[in-house]
Amino acid sequence: MLRACLMHMSLGAILTALTTIAVSSYASAQTATAGGAPNSTGLAPSVRVATPLGQTSFAQSSVPPLPHPEALWPDPFGWNTWLRSHGIAILLDNVDEFSGALTSPTKGLGLRQGSANAGQYGLETDIDWERLAGIKGFSTHTVMVGRYGIPASRMFGDNLNPSQEIYGAGGNVAIHFVYGYGEETLWNGRFDAAAGRIPLLTDFSANPLYCNFMNNAFCGNPKASSDNTTHSSYPDSGWAARFRVRPTADTYIQSGVYFHEKGIYGVQQMRTGFKLNGADIDGEAAPVEVGWEPLFGHDKLPGHYKLGGAVDTADHPDQYYDINGNPYILTGQKQKIHHNSWSAWALADQMLFRHHGNGPDAGLTAIATFYNNSPVTQTRERQYNLGVLDRGFWHARPLDAWGVNFSYVQVAERVTRSQELQQSLGYTSLLNGSYFPQTNGMIVEAMYQIHVFRGVTFMPDFQYFIRPGAQQGLKDAAMLGFKSHIELF
DSSP states (O other): OHHHHHHHSOHHHHHHHHHHHHOOOOOOOOOGGGTTOOOOTTOHHHHHHTSOGGGOOOSSOSSOOOOOOOOSSSSGGGHHHHHHHTTEEEEEEEEEEEEEESSOOOTTSSOOOOEEEEEEEEEEEEEEHHHHHOOTTEEEEEEEEEEEEOOGGGGGTOOSSOSOTTOSSSTTSSOEEEEEEEEEEETTTTEEEEEEEEOGGGTSSOOTTGGGSOSTTTSSSOGGGGSSTTSOOTTOOEEEEEEEEOSSTTEEEEEEEEEEETTTTOHHHHSSSOOOSOTTEEEEEEEEEEEEOOEETTTTEEEEEEEEEEEEOSOEEEEEEETTSSBHHHHOOOEEEESOEEEEEEEEEEEEEEOTTSOTTOEEEEEEEEEEEOTTTOSEEEEEEEEEEEESOSTTSTTOEEEEEEEEEEEOHHHHHHHHHHHHTTOSSOGGGOSSOBOEEEEEEEEEEEEEETTEEEEEEEEEEESGGGBTTSOOEEEEEEEEEEEOO
16 A cells, blocks of 8 residues: 555655655745745746845846755755856756545546646756856846646546646656746846746746645636636746836836747647747737835835736637627537737735744735636636735744635636537537536635755645536535645755
8 A cells, every 4th residue: 555655656745755754844044035935946037026126136246136045955066156156046846746635526427536646847047147258137047847747626527726736738748848038137127128938927927925825726827817828827938028127126017029829738739848930829918017016114014016917919719609690509610719818917915014033034924816807718707816825923933834825716608608508408528628517616725834944845735626617516625735845956
């Protein structure tokens, strides 16, 4: 039995479990720029967006400071110190997420009660070319990952909020290219431009606090944000250019153009992520976001407030009508094509009070999200999130944290109507692979994040699904699992 269990656990889970048993806690400070969130590959762009100029030092270079998280081996043989002195930062990490259902699924649908594991190993490189070669303000950023596993929530019928966010879109290959781009920073961070292969959602509607949680409704962006495939999402990217201006130290305005490539999440052409020729580009997305990052009161309580929206010019099939204005489910005709779509969002987090003496990130923070999509072309019309994250509340363990997050998803009416027609016609599988027409659903997640050792966290996690996949015909489901994160160097 033990052997069978070990065979189903990933290397990251085994290492973390062993470290949890063998190593006592080590209270070493995490980077404040990440808001206390466990750093991981690909988090750096959202950290830079969420960090006001007042917290960024340009004393050594015009390039913003490179990521420097905790690590299990922070400086093996001294090579990390040497590389960083020359403007080169390398991060290698492993994220592993395990979850299993505590409740039995709806009977008669072929569903089952089970567990699953998903994970990712990642390699990030960030180079400050001003320090390396004297190119003022210029830096480059790349990430490559390998992914494995599936989310356990599929087993009881959920198809909207995967219990393990780290699964999928990695191509089932040893190395998947996530992004690679150059960035120019001028005037002490007042202006910043980037170009290359960039996921839209690394900079827009992003928050480094979100990935303290495990469900994909929260981490790494509100799940409704990636309904529209022109909004490329980690670990996939497209050709793009992005510009950011900071009128004041605590405000910013950013925009850009992101070229959409058909099949971006498929394995036929995008399996390794190294398809760079752009032959499948069929439109562009143009996002705009404004942000305010104040510090309130004597304790300088940090907050981040973001408003944004995006329009695109790609082709999107209508969720209900055919080319003649009739329900395509009934007529069998091709779906009506819309040559544009849109989304809008509002994101906020605010530290409410500090736990003095437990580090710069110690405090209770409230988190809220609202996302709105076109109901004509996308599945999730609206998403609301509300949660709290409390780090440093326990003086003996200043880097531990607990959090609770809630998400409500409203499915677009046109999707529901099409599924109801399918159901009336006797279809056994409806749009989106659903068993029943989708309306609305909710997720509650509670976690406790244990700082095991420098660069190592272990997080027991509980999730409760109300109407899984927004399907009223499915039983509510409870899940228990863990998320481990090991930063090697």
